[in-house]
Amino acid sequence: MERSQFFSAQAGRFIEMPRHARARFGIGDVVRHRMFDFRGVVFDVDPVFSNSEEWYEAIPEDIRPRRDQPFYHLLAENEDSSYVAYVSQQNLLPDADGGPVDHPNVAELFDDFRNGRYKMRRSLTH
Secondary structure (H helix, E strand, O other): OOEEEEEEOOOOEEEEEEOOOOOOOOOOEEEEEOOOOOEEEEEEEEOOOOOOHHHHHOOOHHHOOOOOOOEEEEEEEOOOOEEEEEEEHHHEEEOOOOOOOOOOOHHHHEEEEEOOEEEEOHHHOO
8 A cells, every 4th residue: 555644743743644545524524523522613634643642642542543544623612612622533423413513713714504514714725
């Protein structure tokens, strides 16, 4: 299998990955965590785990996700707060509620919410 690499500033190192990765969710999709009670809108996708080792090791081993899958950056919310989350593909499901996400930064990245997903601001696309 052909491999590629990129530099992750968040991890502070080069990350090796397959040349082709298949993400189940796209930017603007609203998703829900499989185990924890929060949902969010995808604003970025890493083809494989690209965060720090400290972050990865802080996850309890019995629920630690595989590294070799897409990881999603979410503007997330739960009943108590809004925050940014980094979640593996194996831990995400499509959000059945279908409603908008109440995160204060949504309007900075997205324009419209239609048919259960957000459309990224035109000025942020290339």
